[in-house]
Amino acid sequence: MNGSARFGLWHVHVHWEENMVFRINFMRRPVPGSVPVEISRFLAGISENFGDFRSIGTTADYPFANIYEAVERIEYGKTETYGEIARVTGTHPRLVGLALKRNPTPLLIPCHRIIGKNSIGGFTPDITIKEDLLSLEKRRTKKQK
């Protein structure tokens, strides 16, 4: 299945089958079709998780699966550094950056929660998406308590 949902100036393209999500991309234009309600609710700041949906990125043989698993464990509204992810996965911060750039499913694998020690770090295709996702989570987390 394919579809897209609006997120600010961007359109989140989702490609999935059953409960397995193969690809999530941020594009400037929409495509026909919608996305799973779990994803649109997350983008709207209504929910904090994706129910039974799984990312292809954390299947055993996928490149960087161990890094993606570590990233997946970061809680909603929290952040971690590239260095810390490198430490727990026994690799190098720079390799973490490489893995995140190749993240097949942003959101499900919350690479936006990884920031640099001295800067926000990067985000492909546009850093403003990362900023918007982080402020969305911060806003909702604050509202919770």
Added chain:
DNA sequence: CCAGGCTTGGAGG
């Protein structure tokens, strides 16, 4: 094969 990537910590000025 080889350069370069969403980094980091340390050395040196």
Added chain:
DNA sequence: CCTCCAAGCCTGG
């Protein structure tokens, strides 16, 4: 405060 650099390792060219 600043710049410079090595370490780490996977992948596209």
